[in-house]
Amino acid sequence: MTVALMWEARAAEGRADELLAWARAQARTLPAPPVRRETLRAPGDRVLVITWWDAEFDAELPELPEPDAELVARAVHRWRFEVVGE
Template identity: 70%
Template sequence: MTVTLMWEARAAQGRGADLLAWARAQPLVPGPERRETFVAPGDRVLVITWWPAGPGAQDPAELPDPPAELLHRPVHRWRFTRVPD
């Protein structure tokens, strides 16, 4: 089984590159099976991570909130569990 975490933030005016750099520099310990970073119009940054789930699996490490001066609004977070086909 897999758990997928989505972390999305909108940067303060003119701070999109700074928010992206901050998000990319954040270590996740232990590391996820997979991690991808995306950008979207409006200076939004999205990080998606995939983690093993089930008996014996550790809780996924989540990205923290960035410094307030980088944000236009609070971070949004979602957690999904994969549904077998």
């Protein structure tokens, strides 16, 4: 089974580039490498990191931590999805 973990945060005013750099660095240093990883940005100074894992849905998997409170405008959102065939 493949599980996708999504981590999404909104940067504090004027700190979007800093949050993006922080998220990229954190994603590169996870304690175990995912099968795949993507980092994206969106309007509203949002940063999204998706990691794919060959694991059961409820497996304990490494996730990005919470950034410093000064770097974000709100709490991080996290979702877990199971990949399904077409």
